[in-house]
Amino acid sequence: KQKNPYEPEFYQAVSEFSASVIPFINAHSKYQDVSILERLTEPDRIISFRVTWRDDNKVIQTNRGWRVQFSNAIGPYKGGLRFHPTVNQSVLKFLGFEQIFKNSLTGLPMGGAKGGSNFNPRGKSDDEIMAFCYYFMLELHRHIGEDVDIPAGDIGVGSREIDLLFGAYKKLANKWTGTLTGKGLEFGGSLLRKEATGYGCVYFCHNMLNVMDESLEGKICVVSGSGNVAIYAAEQLLVKGAKVVTMSDSSGFIYDKEGINQEKLEYIKQLKEVDRKRIREYCCKYDKAEYIEGAKPWSVPCDAAFPCATQNEIDLEAAKTLASNGVKVVCEGANMPCSNEAIEFFKKQGIIFAPGKASNAGGVSVSGIEQSQNALHMSWEKNRINQELERIMLSIHEKCREYGESNGDIDYVKGANIAGFVRVADTMIKYGVM
Numbered sequence: 492k493q494k495n496p497y498e499p500e501f502y503q504a505v506s507e508f509s510a511s512v513i514p515f516i517n518a519h520s521k522y523q524d525v526s527i528l529e530r531l532t533e534p535d536r537i538i539s540f541r542v543t544w545r546d547d548n549k550v551i552q553t554n555r556g557w558r559v560q561f562s563n564a565i566g567p568y569k570g571g572l573r574f575h576p577t578v579n580q581s582v583l584k585f586l587g588f589e590q591i592f593k594n595s596l597t598g599l600p601m602g603g604a605k606g607g608s609n610f611n612p613r614g615k616s617d618d619e620i621m622a623f624c625y626y627f628m629l630e631l632h633r634h635i636g637e638d639v640d641i642p643a644g645d646i647g648v649g650s651r652e653i654d655l656l657f658g659a660y661k662k663l664a665n666k667w668t669g670t671l672t673g674k675g676l677e678f679g680g681s682l683l684r685k686e687a688t689g690y691g692c693v694y695f696c697h698n699m700l701n702v703m704d705e706s707l708e709g710k711i712c713v714v715s716g717s718g719n720v721a722i723y724a725a726e727q728l729l730v731k732g733a734k735v736v737t738m739s740d741s742s743g744f745i746y747d748k749e750g751i752n753q754e755k756l757e758y759i760k761q762l763k764e765v766d767r768k769r770i771r772e773y774c775c776k777y778d779k780a781e782y783i784e785g786a787k788p789w790s791v792p793c794d795a796a797f798p799c800a801t802q803n804e805i806d807l808e809a810a811k812t813l814a815s816n817g818v819k820v821v822c823e824g825a826n827m828p829c830s831n832e833a834i835e836f837f838k839k840q841g842i843i844f845a846p847g848k849a850s851n852a853g854g855v856s857v858s859g860i861e862q863s864q865n866a867l868h869m870s871w872e873k874n875r876i877n878q879e880l881e882r883i884m885l886s887i888h889e890k891c892r893e894y895g896e897s898n899g900d901i902d903y904v905k906g907a908n909i910a911g912f913v914r915v916a917d918t919m920i921k922y923g924v925m
């Protein structure tokens with residue numbers, strides 16, 4: 492806290508991690524005396540830069556861009572770019588820190604990074620988005636590359652933005668390499684990348700329930716967000732026979748007691764991915780559904796909750812509301828959507844909880860698979876990628892179990908943190924003092 496006094500999100504992420512990892516370090520002499528935690532909590536470097544661009548009214552705008560290259564111990568830096576007005580160094584450090592251990596859990600050779608800008612894409616024209624992406628890449632291109640740092644999308648950076656960023660990168664670097672992931676399918680993108688985080692999150696939940704001889708069939712699920720992760724989590728929940736009753740955006744949430752079926756979900760895709768409208772429009776078409784302005788979807792009866800919007804969307808109070816509404820499982824699709832107090836509360840109540848660094852690792856896994864395809868100049872079939880995604884999510888589940896199981900219970904937070912840590916820490920020890 493003294494070292495990073497104005498970085499509450501980063502401090503929160505490190506606190507959650509340290510609570511499981513410090514006792515493990517204390518019990519294992521090889522991690523002691525090598526200052527492993529001090530080294531891991533300091534990014535390799537942070538690049539901060541000015542992005543100047545011109546809006547449609549010919550007014551010059553200035554934003555700040557960042558790339559936090561946190562650790563490349565086990566592979567080149569890898570992690571998304573976020574465009575949102577709330578982006579600052581603390582948010583990107585927390586995301587980059589989490590990314591190190593998430594990427595480690597996948598078993599693929601990927602280090603941890605995150606980047607983005609405080610640019611607000613909401614309400615901007617296509618020309619303005621293009622201008623911003625170009626000027627952002629004008630600086631970022633010097634610091635990335637297929638063996639150096641491979642950015643992807645995150646909040647506010649979807650397929651439109653990745654395509655524009657990749658086009659700019661290709662022009663500026665004068666080479667075609669798989670330096671960004673999440674690209675269009677026509678030029679090196681991977682099948683299933685768009686679906687991977689949401690699908691993977693549901694695969695992880697399926698694995699957790701399987702341990703207890705339970706399934707998602709017939710479970711009432713609340714999902715927050717209506718972006719990339721939320722939409723494809725909802726889609727895979729439908730495949731598994733669950734009933735999805737809510738989705739949201741930053742203005743409010745919709746509650747459809749009858750359930751959001753595939754046809755309704757296709758409408759949400761059109762609304763959010765193509766028309767870029769608000770979730771409230773859903774109720775104009777499906778008038779039995781309710782729209783609740785200015786609230787989050789934790790106040791409705793449910794069996795399982797999938798927070799898929801943003802950090803700290805479930806605090807202690809929301810956790811208590813969910814518990815009183817009957818929730819049995821909480822599976823994070825977003826990064827750090829639950830506060831540490833909420834997580835502690837879920838544990839005490841016996842509510843099964845999956846931390847994002849395990850349950851949302853499907854997206855970066857398929858990004859890793861996209862990099863492999865690009866390096867080989869090949870495209871894999873959808874079935875093969877889906878099988879690989881399911882295999883990786885199961886192997887992450889088993890790693891959480893290996894390090895988090897005691898007396899028949901699995902502490903997924905402890906398991907994910909320690910399993911993610913061990914691979915990175917063992918590698919760092921081999922490198923000596925670096």
Ligand code: NDP
Pocket residue numbers: 644645646647648649688716717718719720721739740741742799800801802824825826827851852854855
């Ligand atoms: P999108 O931009 O596609 O969607 C974000 C959704 O969350 C939108 O519905 C948005 O609503 C809502 N949202 C954003 N900020 C807030 C806020 N402050 N309060 C309430 N709602 C908000 O992003 P993604 O779906 O890609 O990302 C969602 C989460 O998943 C993030 O935490 C991200 O880091 C994480 N994640 C994403 C991965 C990916 O592959 N995309 C991989 C792993 C994790 P609105 O439209 O009103 O802004």
